[in-house]
Amino acid sequence: xxxxxxxxxxxxxxxxxxxxxxxxxxxxxxxxxxxxxxxxxxxxxxxxxxxxxxxxxxxxxxxxxxxxxxxxxxxxxxxxxxxxxxxxxxxxxxxxxxxxxxxxxxxxxxxxxxxxxxxxxxxxxxxxxxxxxxxxxxxxxxxxxxxxxxxxxxxxxxxxxxxxxxxxxxxxxxxxxxxxxxxxxxxxxxxxxxxxxxxxxxxxxxxxxxxxxxxxxxxxxxxxxxxxxxxxxxxxxxxxxxxxxxxxxxxxxxxxxxxxxxxxxxxxxxxxxxxxxxxxxxxxxxxxxxxxxxxxxxxxxxxxxxxxxxxxxxxxxxxxxxxxxxxxxxxxxxxxxxxxxxxxxxxxxxxxxxxxxxxxxxxxxxxxxxxxxxxxxxxxxxxxxxxxxxxxxxxxxxxxxxxxxxxxxxxxxxxxxxxxxxxxxxxxx
Ligand SMILES: *Cc1c(COP(=O)(O)O)cnc(C)c1O
Numbered sequence: 001x002x003x004x005x006x007x008x009x010x011x012x013x014x015x016x017x018x019x020x021x022x023x024x025x026x027x028x029x030x031x032x033x034x035x036x037x038x039x040x041x042x043x044x045x046x047x048x049x050x051x052x053x054x055x056x057x058x059x060x061x062x063x064x065x066x067x068x069x070x071x072x073x074x075x076x077x078x079x080x081x082x083x084x085x086x087x088x089x090x091x092x093x094x095x096x097x098x099x100x101x102x103x104x105x106x107x108x109x110x111x112x113x114x115x116x117x118x119x120x121x122x123x124x125x126x127x128x129x130x131x132x133x134x135x136x137x138x139x140x141x142x143x144x145x146x147x148x149x150x151x152x153x154x155x156x157x158x159x160x161x162x163x164x165x166x167x168x169x170x171x172x173x174x175x176x177x178x179x180x181x182x183x184x185x186x187x188x189x190x191x192x193x194x195x196x197x198x199x200x201x202x203x204x205x206x207x208x209x210x211x212x213x214x215x216x217x218x219x220x221x222x223x224x225x226x227x228x229x230x231x232x233x234x235x236x237x238x239x240x241x242x243x244x245x246x247x248x249x250x251x252x253x254x255x256x257x258x259x260x261x262x263x264x265x266x267x268x269x270x271x272x273x274x275x276x277x278x279x280x281x282x283x284x285x286x287x288x289x290x291x292x293x294x295x296x297x298x299x300x301x302x303x304x305x306x307x308x309x310x311x312x313x314x315x316x317x318x319x320x321x322x323x324x325x326x327x328x329x330x331x332x333x334x335x336x337x338x339x340x341x342x343x344x345x346x347x348x349x350x351x352x353x354x355x356x357x358x359x360x361x362x363x364x365x366x367x368x369x370x371x372x373x374x375x376x377x378x379x380x381x382x383x384x385x386x387x388x389x390x391x392x393x394x395x396x397x398x399x400x401x402x403x404x405x406x407x408x409x410x411x412x413x414x415x416x417x418x419x420x421x422x423x424x425x426x427x428x429x
Pocket of ligand 1: 116118144145146210239
């Protein structure tokens with residue numbers, strides 16, 4: 001039976017704060033109700049109210065192959081009868097760890113956790129435990145999950161709501177988090193100079209997805225690598241979005257920069273709650289029980305999630321053409337969107353990095369958080385609503401990426417392009 005979306009939202013709000021289990025689902029930034037989904041298949045979402053959408057959220061990243069991929073479903077079905085969780089080691093955890101170690105440059109060992117938040121939080125603790133230093137550097141507009149010390153000047157959800165630092169995060173915790181400017185090596189040098197021998201780690205999204213798509217300028221990641229090596233700072237790539245997406249070797253492989261630690265999530269769980277962090281043997285040896293840095297998880301390395309993750313990684317490894325296919329789809333959408341922008345003489349800026357794309361409502365390519373803030377978010381909301389009315393589901397915030405999956409058909413994309421054309425024509429006046 002069809003349900004009224006607004007009624008569902010009203011009822012949800014009685015039991016769940018804001019009616020949602022993660023703020024980005026609330027659609028507040030674009031002035032809409034959240035959409036309750038009943039099922040998903042391929043690049044399509046089917047809502048409880050009977051509406052149907054072409055999906056460019058893709059669960060915020062995990063669904064690189066679209067929804068309901070047979071290989072993933074079969075893996076889950078084949079193993080669910082073997083038990084759901086043991087709380088003891090199972091071989092499938094080793095299988096997934098091996099694949100990450102083999103794929104990712106500089107990762108010798110990896111520890112499974114349950115989310116991207118846990119991965120980055122644990123990597124920071126490890127960097128501190130390993131270096132015996134306290135301070136960390138992050139970049140304005142980068143999001144690394146919602147752990148206390150990283151919830152400073154973060155992107156997406158926090159940025160959208162204009163609450164860069166959340167109440168409940170003690171200043172005592174945040175005082176060890178130093179904030180630099182993305183794509184600005186001088187801002188990093190200044191922090192290092194001002195805090196000699198005090199910085200344990202530097203965490204960065206090698207391609208930024210959480211202030212809209214912002215790519216690293218040539219030399220930026222190289223410069224970070226040099227500075228971290230020179231000052232004995234643990235360089236941490238947060239590849240929760242970019243891992244196995246920008247390439248099978250992540251952004252690290254694509255840009256040719258090897259971090260000391262890397263964090264994963266999203267794609268490696270194929271839609272299950274999974275995260276991981278890994279890196280050099282010497283650093284990972286500090287993790288409990290090999291070493292003194294404590295980190296644990298009742299459900300970590302969950303066997304069903306690992307079965308799905310293994311199949312996902314194997315598929316990507318043995319079908320490298322899937323990356324070319326997604327790149328073609330991204331290029332197709334980008335080219336048509338750009339043509340429509342040009343035809344309507346609209347000064348908006350389309351930025352794409354592989355399967356991540358953002359239309360910025362500003363007239364030049366942004367390089368950092370301050371530039372991104374020049375965007376006209378009211379125009380984004382109008383764009384979002386126009387597309388939604390035409391059955392296209394984009395990220396409900398200017399400061400997010402559009403996720404392009406391999407499941408998008410040519411027809412899906414042509415329907416999207418037609419909707420984009422109609423919506424952009426409304427902007428012309
Ligand atoms: C999504 C995300 C996280 C947090 O992952 P969760 O699974 O939501 O906790 C961390 N870092 C980046 C770059 C992300 O995009």
